[in-house]
Amino acid sequence: MARASSSVLVFIRQNPRTPQNPNSQIRNLALGTREGGHGGEEIKQNPNHEPSHNAHNDFTEIAKEVSTITRTKPRWEQTLLSDFPSFNFSDPRFFNELMKHQNNVLLSLRFFHWLCSRNGFSPDSVSLTALFDALVEAKACSAAKSFLDYTGFQPTAASFECYLRCLFEVGLVEEALDVFDRLRGDGIFPSTTTWNSALSGSLKVGRIDLVWKLYSEMMVSSVVANVDVETVGYLIRAFCEENNVSKGYGLLRQVLEDGLDPGKAAFNKLISGFCKQRQYARVSELLHTMIAKNNAPNIFTYQEVINGLCKRGKQLEGFRVFNDLKERGYAPDRVMYTKMIHGLCQMRWLGDARKLWFEMIQKGFIPNEYTYSVLIYGLCKIGNLEGARKLYKEMCDRGYRETTVSYNMMISWLCVNGRVNEAHELFEEMPQKGVVRDVSTYNNLIRGFCREGKTVEGKNLLKKLLVQGLQPSTPSFTPIIRNLCQGGDIEEAKKLWNDMQNWGLIPFVCSRNHIITGLCEQGFIEEGMEWLLEMMQNKVKPKKKTFETLVRCLSQRDRSDDTLLVLEIMFSIGYTLKRGVCQTVVKKLCKENSHFVEMHLGEILERV
Template identity: 60%
Template sequence: MVNLTSLMISIRQNSRFVKNLRIHIRNLSVETNGGNNGREEIESSEKLLNLTHRKDVSEIAAEVGKVIRSKPRWEQSLLSDYPSFNFHDPSFFSELLKQLNNVFLSLRFFLWLSSQPEFLPHPVSCNKLFDALLEAKACAPAKSFLHSFDFSPEPASLENYIRCVCEGGIVEEAVKIFDVLKEAGYHPSVETWNFAFQSCLKFGRTDLIWKLYEEMMEAGVQKDVDIETVGYLIQAFCNDNKVSRAYEILRQVLEDGLAPCNDAFNKLISGFCEEKNYHRVSELLHTMIAKNCNPDIFTYQEIINGFCKNGKTLQAFEVFTALKDRGYAPDMVMYTTMIHGLCKMSRLEDARKLWFEMIDKGFRPNEYSYNTLIYGFCKIGNLDEAMKLYKEMLDSGYKETTLSCNTLILGLCLHGRTDEAYDFFREMPCKSIVCDVITYNTLIQGFCREGKVLQSIDLLKELQAKGVQPSTSSYTHLIQKLCQLGNVQEAKEMWNDMHNRGLQPMVCTRDHIISGLCEKGCVVEGMEWLITMLQSNLKPQKKTFCKLIQSLIQIGKLDDSLSIIGSMFRVGYKLEEGILSHLLDKLCENKYHFVESKLEEIINSN
């Protein structure tokens, strides 16, 4: 064990305090160093049995065991078969447990026994059955049994119970048992705490980790906390998006000459990848190597996935190459991730090399792998190769799916072949392939790109009529195209329809409407839209500001244009020289008395 007291207190200050929980376990009485009342009762009961009685009990237990295993409805005749025998005798149940060698049959017998008149659960029998359930990892029956009968499990049994319910995913129950042990004055081992931490991480319950950690500190076991505990806390902070806090803890333990497990490093690497803090990613990778925590396949997987997700495909490719140089064998997921990243960069030559390398390594491309490379060929406009690969995928036994059809439709639309994509789209229902919102959005965007607005509107109406929930993308390109064609009123109606459906428009959609209003001569309304954007802390595009300022100057609203210029400067844009020259000409032309002061203000601000 490593003394990490000061670090634990520091972490505690960042944890959440939660009220103590209690569970319905009656008459629990244990001592700090481990209660032994149950064990003493077992021993005293056994001493009361003489050898003759034990022999009779063993014989009857063997007979009853055979009956239970062979007769489906033994409960109906057992009492009549043994009218004078005391089935409540704990020594009999102990023997039956051995004879049956099946905890579920034993539990069935006990439940039958509990249904008999004047039944009182014997603590010896309850403890033996409870321990047997734990040994069999039967967490749900063990939980039900514990809450149903009046007995006091030993602390060691409750520790095993904590592990059992944690493995079964019932982590809330584990937390309650920690509370019970705390009230009884018993301190579980640090291994049990760590097991609970690990399970809470596994099932995404960091809220319970902080509750357990608080109880751990209150129990005064700081001196027993080890580096494994710290590793789990680092992962918990990362899961709560507190990566910087997790990094601080790592730095502290590294300064003490310790290093957590690879899982903690991997979580931190993943977190910093999400934050695009690649300097920290590189630093952590070098720290792992320096501390002899050799990066494993999962470490590299986190880095490669993080780089590819954030458009750093070249860096990901370097790591991928280094991974192979260090003797690691990339798996199917890593190959596909890397191929997808290269396809997004249109580096099809490198993507194809990896594709054939993957096949040479014995990996059979799956549907997702095929669609990744098909997408790559579509992106660069090599549709013949994309169709060839599509056919190969079908010949390999994979069926056409919504995903595969969407990939081809996207490729066709990207390269001006939307009519072909539409024909392909119409064939999908005939093949029992579902058309989803992505299918419709791709075609809507394709037709808009080719100026075929009516077809796009028809597709939007069809999407809605079929009960498919449209997305923001369903409207964005249509609104843009309508504004470009001067149909601003129809664009605003679509805007209102989006709002009524609870969809949040993209920021650029407002820019399109403002530009469209300016083109239609509705400059004042356009200015109102822009002011609303600024009041909502949304940043219009620079070209939107310029379009509006030019339109205001043209209709002689110079004061308003100066006001919009001020807003433009405040969001960080600079005024183009041509617009400034046009404004100054108009100001001089209208003999504004404050031209000089305004000129100085604009020049200084710009």
Template identity: 55%
Template structure:
């Protein structure tokens, strides 16, 4: 997509031409009638060619507006006698002016002078240049200010410019205006609109555009089909996209690599590597050789599915075949290796990338730093973070989150808090990831009050806590015997639409058991089983113990039976405690029940 800020900055730093040598332009330029007062031959010849005069005026005006920052205040006095509202003059200035922003400024300035009349030629010239420069917002503003009607061809280019800048709705409005005016929009513009809609993942627009094409009997080409294939993939209708691709291939057309890559990515996500392999062979057979982006999708998909050994094999094979992995592929592979805790191989790729002149970006740094934190390489993680900051990448929310999370994981809570305070000093707003890392980090180390504080701060910012953040607080509160407050957090979690983790259920049951509230613990167990959640072995065994101790042998045997049915192996001391209790109770009924449970467990 276009990047107006970069465009504007490039214009602002454009090298100015040589400044005007004559500091008194009044001596050089007066009203054109001055030529009639001269009798020498040179001036008579100059007066015969007013067009040349316009060119000279335009050059002088251009020099002034390029070299003086506040030229609007002095231009009339700097160059007196010039009829600035003459279309010949200001159109010539606009032709010579290469800086489109200065052209717009000059046009608005001329428009503020008495006697100015808008000229369609100049409006089209400025508007076209803004569109060519991908300055969509400036072009939109110019249209609204001048209220002129650009030529249809220029509007088609404007549609593409709007799409590339993410102004999808505005682009569709212009598209509709052209269609309503009866203009036959070119297939190039239709395809451009579909391409940008695919990039924006606005699939509904892709299908609307295609429907309009069919209605207007516009015949698409192989690019059109490629965008439809990608749209199917975005909608997770991969089978339909694959079928459409096959139909196109059967009639002899071959879409671009983008359509193949999208399908390959989708099949990688679903783990259908047979189809991935078939698509790669099809690309080669159709002289549509897989490029580095194709293999990037394959490697990324393999890493996502934890098939990182295979991903590394393909990555190394590509290098052996002469492919040149880019920064994205190196980062993907380093990330996969860090996930496998193969830090040695990750470091090797890191230095290999740098030696090839491919320097890591912020994402690459954070991937390796995160891997180092997760494997306990704290000193190396902090050293690499310092190096990242020296390269200007440390002042971003992602970098702070990586460090805060790593510090919390490794118990360096004071340092994590310092970084959190530093974010406020630098105007970097913490997000959900920041707060959740701090909530979990402090709570896991038993600092529940600090965990609660960060949860309160998160909620004050209107952010949504994660399941993990609530879970760790509930678990630690239950361990501390504060089941009442844990229940309050549970209610708040459910009210906010956050799905409780299975381990949070276990924590509540264990907490209730420790408090002697076994009956309520049984209720929580029943809720878990109804929801088809599998309690931990520890939860079952603690319930059996507590129920047995409370002389609730019937419930204890029920829980034991359920535990065995779910495939858990019961610890020997649980059986011994039950046998002891049954002997003390001297109840033949419970003994028979216990015997049947044991027989079923042996049978299974």
């Protein structure tokens, strides 16, 4: 196994990842090899009491019969003794023989518990070790833990390490940490392989904090001298998971200089991270590095590249990479086809998206729910709702169950295209088909109703949302507040504003603008000014239209000083004034203070 050089260890020490809670106790783990172990003694047969050859044959034949019975007979415990009235099942040698012929370790465990319930059975260490190791090999970690608790059995050091690796592999990290403590208490020092399993398991379950805690223990234990390139690969991935891609890249460069390769998973994580940061030059460099190191990028590497490009609005580049892959002989799978179809739909390239759709089917990949959804999305995006509904029906006819996501997509686009009644029909259909409505479902229809001027229906939907016990979001309130302000019901709008804040939601800037405009239109200019000043104090930039409405209302009411104050604020944040609004303001000011206008007219006109 390749070992990281001292220079890599220097890099790691110089770039420590301090745990978020410095006071938390890091489990004190150690490495090494324990000589001997509990329960590992070899059973020595008394030469004067060795079983005869015939007795052994009896064990074998009966073990075969019993293993068949335990696999096929539901309640064999009630009849097994009567089936073999003269046989001594308590002989430990029989259980060992049964283990050889029983191909289901859980049935062996069941038989073991049955034996323990009988008087006279005392399992030997060989039987216990064999059963425990079989449970671990089958990844039956919960059963293995129960077995240890039930028997009080002390496995060998090697068996304990296998158990520990199994726990991390299946994601039972908390249980694994308890085993680490138990190993420490027994003076057992895990190998580097076990440490790497711990790091890998922690990464799988997203416990990056645990990766750094375990790594800290490695640094203070003797295992640090044996940190290998696999360990470094896990550390690179941990850096990337924390969006600290630059440190992960620095560690990669260090191991590459030492002639080592941390593996595709580390490269893939770095590529994904640099795609998120739009550092495509780094992505290209990493791809070339992989090829130069005879570690050619696989289909998953390119999936990261294409996915990163499409998510960052570079669908065209992603499409080029996709086509280049096929020319090089790579075979995209359904996931990659789906991602590329989605990217093309985002660009409104429905023709190319359809070509890929049929190409995917020709390659033997049947579209799944998500693939259908992305093409339906594309058809909706270009306004082809009939095509979208036809494809939606095809998806349902193929046996794919309608989901909340697919319903939300159709409801949203029907509302966008002014077909709110049809969207409402789908909304009512959802519970009939057992599909759950979520907040997005309600928000889409509330927005659709409000866009059509049906504010009452929107308010009723909001009430239903709350009655259902769903947590509303800011878009649940925003379109209703807008309509209420535009309709002159400013008090109701302010009530909804307060309700939104009571839910702990942060209102959109547009809602503040709507309320200021509504207050001014209703003649509550003082209150409108207060809202405007509060926005400025909170460093929230009002819209230009809000300023213009406020200036117009102030000038119409001959509030010259306030008009000039609002103009000054408006100009200070970079807005200009429409010619029509400027003419209204100048006329009003000329009537009140012509001398002042002569002094500041040039400045006002410069802002037109």
